[in-house]
Amino acid sequence: MAYVPAPGYQPCYHPTLPYNRPIPGGLSIGSSVYIQGEANKHMKRFFVNFVVGQDPEGDIAFHFNPRFDGWDKVVFNSKNGGRWGSEERKKSMPFKKGSHFELVFMVLAEHYKVVVNGDPFYEFGHRLPPQMVTHLQVDGDLELHSINFLGGQPAPNQVPMGYPPHPDPGFYHQHMSSLPTMAGPPIFNPPVPFMGRLEGGLMARRTIIIKGFIPPTGTSFTINFKVSSSGDLALHINPRLGEGAVVRNSYLNNSWGSEERKLCHNPFHPGQFFDLSIRCGKDRFKVFANGEHLFDFSHRLSAFQKVDILEVQGDVTLSYVQI
Structure with missing residues (x-):
C-alpha cells in the first residue's frame, strides 16, 4: 500500500548522504523543515544548507554547521555571489555524539528560527530572500532518519509523492481531490497530555500527523480518536513497550471491543x-509509521464524523502534531 502524504506535508524517509534535493514547492514564509537523525559517536561536524539553485557551488541563504573541535560550537553563515559572509557563532552544542536528535528550521518573516530537541536555539536573520531557496543540502557525521517539508506545495511539474509517473503532467492536479487533507496548522512541541479539537469532525480523507519521541524509560502511551459528547473512542492506539505490542481497540457504549x-x-x-x-x-x-503501512482499522463507529477530539497521553514527548 503506497504512502501518499497530504499536501503541505512532504516527507523523505531514510535519505542517503550527501543529501541534495529540491524543496517541494520551494521555501516561503511560514514553511518549516523538520529533520530527525542520529549523531555519529565520533561526530566532528555536519551541515545543513538552504541553497539557491542546484549548483553544488551555488549561493547559500543559510548555512548551519555544528562543529565538535575542542571548542564545540555551531557556525551560521551565508554565501552570496560565490563569497561567504560574516560568520555568526554560538559556543553551545545542542547535539550529543551517538544520540538521536530533532532539528527544526522555521522560516519566519525576519529570520530562520532554529529549534533543537524542542528547545529554541538560534535566530539567523535573512541575508537572501527565502523565496530564492530551491534546494536543501545535508552532509557530515550523522545518519538521517527523515526530512519533512512542512507548509510547501508541490510545484506544477512535480509528481506528488507516492504517485506513479503519468504521461500527462496535468493528471495529478486534476486529481488533487483524491489526496488526503489536513485542516489545522502544525503545532510544535505541545505538552502531554495533549487534547486537540478536530474542527468539523473527522471527515473521510482527513489525515492526522503525529511525530514524537519515546523516552528511554517509557512503557506505554495512547492515542485516542474521541467523541466528546459520549466519550466513545472510535480508535484507541496503545503501544505497550514492555510487551512489544501495539494494541488497537474501540470503546463504544461504555464497553471495550475486541483488541487487534x-x-x-x-x-x-x-x-x-x-x-x-x-x-x-x-x-x-x-x-x-515512518512512511510504511502499519495497520488498518475498520470503522466500528458508523458515524465516525462525530469524532471531534484527538487525545495523546502517557510516556511520550510530542514533537509535532497536525490535525
Missing part, C-alpha cells in the same frame, strides 16, 4: 522518534 494486535513490524521503541500518519477513509483508518 497483529503487525508486520513495530516502529515504537524506547529512546527513538516516530512519525505517524493516520488517515481516515470511508470504511477504515489507514495508519502509516
